[in-house]
Structures are given as C-alpha cells and as structure tokens.
Amino acid sequence: SQTIHQWPATLVQPVGSPLSLECTVEGTSNPNLYWYRQAAGRGLQLLFYSVGIGQISSEVPQNLSASRPQDRQFILSSKKLLLSDSGFYLCAHTSGGAVDTQYFGPGTRLTVL
C-alpha cells in the first residue's frame, strides 16, 4: 500500500529564516506530487506540482520554491520566510492518469513569528 510521510509535523520559525519541508512517498513509482497550503479558515490552495524528477510547476507567485531531487521525494523551501507563509502545508500524491485520487500526507503546521 502507498504511504506518504511529511516532516516536521510542526515548525515555528522567525521571519526571515529559511525553510525546508520534506515529503516522501512509499509503495509507488513515478507518482505525481503536489504541495498545498491551507491558511487559517481557508480551503486548500495548490502551490506546486511535479510529474517527474526535476520537473516543477508553480501555481501561484510566492515566496516559496519546490524541488524533486528523487522520484518519491518532494521538498518545499524558502530562503526568507514571511509572516504570511504561516499555515498548514500538505503534500499529496497520485499515481498519474486522467482520473485519479490524490492522497494526502499528515501535514506540517508552520508558524512564522
């Protein structure tokens, strides 16, 4: 069965500090990978997605970047965090295809102070 991991689970960072969140998937090959953010009281907003190693598509201009160094690893980064980067970050995966279900990881709660 497929499993998706995210770490850390919670993170408190000062404004201007760097960020690195990691997501890994087990039990599947060549998944499509996604990063979402849920701001307080809001729905989920798609930030980045990747259909393969080294391929990143960005959905919204922002202070964040993503990378996919390995098939089942997806990293969300920032060089300098802003207060507005606070939120709940979720990684998701599918096995690809036109009709497929995205499965989510447990999430990382980021608080920028």
Add this chain to the structure above:
Amino acid sequence: DQQVKQNSPSLSVQEGRISILNCDYTNSMFDYFLWYKKYPAEGPTFLISISSIKDKNEDGRFTVFLNKSAKHLSLHIVPSQPGDSAVYFCAASALNQGAQKLVFGQGTRLTINP
C-alpha cells in the same frame, strides 16, 4: 475567481439523520469530483469521488450526486454518526500537462449532535 464554492461554512445535524453537504462549481472543464474529510491538524482523508460521466456514486453511508447542468454536487451521509463531525471539502479536477489539478472549496464544518 472561486471556481469551487461551498456556500455553507457550517452544518449541524442530529445523529441518525441525513447530512447533506453542497458544492457548486463554475468551470465546465472539470471532469472528476471528490469529497474529502478533514480533522484538525491532520491531512484530508479521501471519502468518495464521481466522474463527470455519472450522476451518482454510492459507498456505504456516503453517496455523491452530480448535476452537471446545474454544476452542482452534493454529499449525502446517512445515517449520520458522531464520528462524522469534521470539515468536509469538495474538490474538482481537471487534467493539465499530465497532472491532475484539484481545486478545493472552502470547506463545510459538519457537527453531528447526539
């Protein structure tokens, strides 16, 4: 431009009765629709989905209805149980550049009262 809308931020239902959560969308290119359940500080859990070629899909206590002409879908939970209390998100999907991209509604907080 909010392509997927859940107009009810909250819903309260008595245990044993039917819960009906609604969702509207604007983009006719969406071809796959999903419902997720989310508890605080956890990732969303997939509940049920429906393809645009169908108008109903049932899985146990959960049934999703799709009305393409009205661009409306709904999730029925019957009978409702206390463990169903959570935030429910509907999502609509369109395939773009080899990746399925989901657009989520804002969520509806469902509370089941004993």
